[in-house]
Amino acid sequence: MQAHRTFDPVPLQHDPSRSPRWQMAGLLLWVLVSGGIFSCSSDAPPTQLLIENVNVVDPVNGLLEKRQVLIEDGVITVVADESQTVALSSDAERFDGQERFLIPGLWDMHVHFVYDANLTDQMADLFLDYGVTSVRDTGGDIEQLAELRRTLPLPKPNIYISGPLLDGKFVVYDGTDPSRPALGTGVPEPGDANATVGALQDAGADFIKIYELIQPETYAALADAAVERDMPIASHVPLMMTADTAGPKAGSMEHLRNIELACASNWQELLDERQQRIDGFTEGLGHTLRAGLHSDQRLPAIAAYDEKRCNQVLDPLIDTIQVPTLRLNTMTHLKPFERDDWPAAVSALPQVTQDAWRARIAGLTQIQPVDPTFARWSLFLIERLQARGVPIGAGTDTPIGLGIPGYSLHTELELLVKGGMTAQQALFAATVTPATFFRIENEIGQISPGMRADLVLLHNNPLADIRHTRGIEAVMVNGEWVR
Numbered sequence: 001m002q003a004h005r006t007f008d009p010v011p012l013q014h015d016p017s018r019s020p021r022w023q024m025a026g027l028l029l030w031v032l033v034s035g036g037i038f039s040c041s042s043d044a045p046p047t048q049l050l051i052e053n054v055n056v057v058d059p060v061n062g063l064l065e066k067r068q069v070l071i072e073d074g075v076i077t078v079v080a081d082e083s084q085t086v087a088l089s090s091d092a093e094r095f096d097g098q099e100r101f102l103i104p105g106l107w108d109m110h111v112h113f114v115y116d117a118n119l120t121d122q123m124a125d126l127f128l129d130y131g132v133t134s135v136r137d138t139g140g141d142i143e144q145l146a147e148l149r150r151t152l153p154l155p156k157p158n159i160y161i162s163g164p165l166l167d168g169k170f171v172v173y174d175g176t177d178p179s180r181p182a183l184g185t186g187v188p189e190p191g192d193a194n195a196t197v198g199a200l201q202d203a204g205a206d207f208i209k210i211y212e213l214i215q216p217e218t219y220a221a222l223a224d225a226a227v228e229r230d231m232p233i234a235s236h237v238p239l240m241m242t243a244d245t246a247g248p249k250a251g252s253m254e255h256l257r258n259i260e261l262a263c264a265s266n267w268q269e270l271l272d273e274r275q276q277r278i279d280g281f282t283e284g285l286g287h288t289l290r291a292g293l294h295s296d297q298r299l300p301a302i303a304a305y306d307e308k309r310c311n312q313v314l315d316p317l318i319d320t321i322q323v324p325t326l327r328l329n330t331m332t333h334l335k336p337f338e339r340d341d342w343p344a345a346v347s348a349l350p351q352v353t354q355d356a357w358r359a360r361i362a363g364l365t366q367i368q369p370v371d372p373t374f375a376r377w378s379l380f381l382i383e384r385l386q387a388r389g390v391p392i393g394a395g396t397d398t399p400i401g402l403g404i405p406g407y408s409l410h411t412e413l414e415l416l417v418k419g420g421m422t423a424q425q426a427l428f429a430a431t432v433t434p435a436t437f438f439r440i441e442n443e444i445g446q447i448s449p450g451m452r453a454d455l456v457l458l459h460n461n462p463l464a465d466i467r468h469t470r471g472i473e474a475v476m477v478n479g480e481w482v483r
C-alpha cells in the first residue's frame with residue numbers, strides 16, 4: 001500500500017509585478033476604436049473581405065507572421081503569406097491589420113443566461129465586447145433560453161443550450177431560495193430519462209446537462225437517450241458515483257468538483273457514506289443535502305489525496321473535457337473584485353446587479369480566514385490533468401459567483417496559465433476544445449480555410465502574455481465586424 005501524497009499547493013497571491021494597468025490602456029483604446037473606425041453595422045457583409053498585414057495566432061499552429069486572410073460569405077477561404085497573390089473580385093474590401101494579432105473567436109463553455117434576470121438581456125452584448133463569440137449555456141429553463149436565442153438581435157454570439165440541470169428526486173436548484181433560481185428539474189426514475197431528453201431536444205436543446213443528485217441508473221439512461229439523439233452530454237460528477245465511472249459517458253464535466261472525492265485513498269468509504277446519506281434522505285432540500293456532503297467530504301478527501309489512485313481516476317477521462325471554472329473555484333481567495341480592471345468592467349452591468357454584487361462582496365470580505373485548500377487543489381489539478389492527457393476547456397459559470405460576462409473568460413485564461421498551461425494551450429482550451437464538444441472542430445475554432453470567420457483582433461501577441469487577450473481592437477462574427 002502506497003502512502004498517499006499531499007498535493008503541492010500553487011501559490012495564490014496576485015503577482016504585483018504583473019500590474020494590469022496596461023489593461024486599462026487597452027480598454028480605453030478599445031473604447032475609442034470601437035466608436036470610431038468600425039461602424040457597428042448589421043449590413044450584409046461584403047462578398048469578399050481581405051485582412052492584410054496581420055499576424056495570425058492559431059491555437060494549433062501557433063504564430064504565423066504577416067499573413068493575409070480572405071473571408072468570403074462568413075467563411076475563411078484563404079490564409080496566405082504576403083508574397084502570395086490572392087485573387088479578389090472588383091468589389092472586395094480590404095482591411096489593414098496593421099501587424100496586429102488575429103485569434104479565433106473565444107468560447108465560454110459554461111454560462112447561465114437566465115440565472116440573473118437583470119443580466120439576461122445584456123449578456124450577449126457583453127460576450128461580444130470581450131471577444132467571446134460562442135457560448136454554451138449549461139443550465140436554465142429551456143423555453144426561456146430557446147426564446148432568448150431566437151429573439152436576441154444581431155449581432156450575437158453563437159449560443160448552444162442544454163435546458164435545465166437534470167437532477168435527482170431532490171433538486172439542488174429547485175427555486176425555493178432566491179439565491180438559487182430554478183435552473184434544475186428532477187428526473188427521479190430511469191424510466192423518465194428518454195421522454196425528458198426527447199422533450200428537451202424538441203424544445204431546442206443542443207446538449208444535456210446532468211447534475212449531482214442523479215441516481216446511477218438514471219444517469220446511464222439519460223446518457224443512452226442523449227447518445228441516441230446525437231446530443232453531447234455535460235455533467236457534474238454525480239455524488240452517487242465517482243468521476244472515473246461517470247466521466248466516460250459525458251463529453252464534458254464541470255468545475256473539477258467531486259473529483260477530489262474519488263482521488264482520496266479512502267474513496268470507497270467516502271462513496272459508501274454518500275450513497276447511504278442520499279438514499280436515506282427522504283425529506284428536505286436538495287441544496288441542503290448536497291451542501292452537507294460537500295462540506296463533510298471535500299477537505300478530508302483532499303487531505304487524503306493519493307496520486308496513484310488519482311491517476312486511475314483521471315485516465316478514463318481521456319475523452320471527457322474538464323471545464324475547471326478556476327475563476328469560480330478560486331474566487332474566495334483570488335478575489336476578482338480586488339483586480340485593478342474590476343471597477344471599469346463591473347460598471348458596465350445594470351445598477352441593480354452592481355448593488356446586489358456590492359452586498360455579496362461585503363459578505364465575502366467578512367469571511368476570515370478563508371480556507372484556500374479547494375482553490376489550490378483546483379489549480380494543482382490542472383497540472384495533473386495535463387500530465388494524464390485529459391482535455392481542458394475554458395468556462396466561467398458567469399454570472400454566478402461575481403462572474404462578469406465576457407470579462408470573466410479572460411480571468412479564466414489567466415488562471416489556466418497559472419495552473420501550468422502555456423498561453424497557446426489556454427487559447428486552445430477556449431477555441432478548439434469547445435468545438436470538439438459539439439464535434440464542429442472542422443468548422444470553428446481555428447484560423448484556416450473552411451473555418452467560420454469568428455475572429456478577434458488583438459493589439460499584442462497573446463502567446464507572449466495571455467493577458468493580451470484583453471487588449472481587443474475588433475471582433476468579427478460570421479464574417480462581419482461587430483465591435
Ligand SMILES: [Zn+2]
Pocket residue numbers: 110111112138139397400
Ligand atoms: Zn453552472
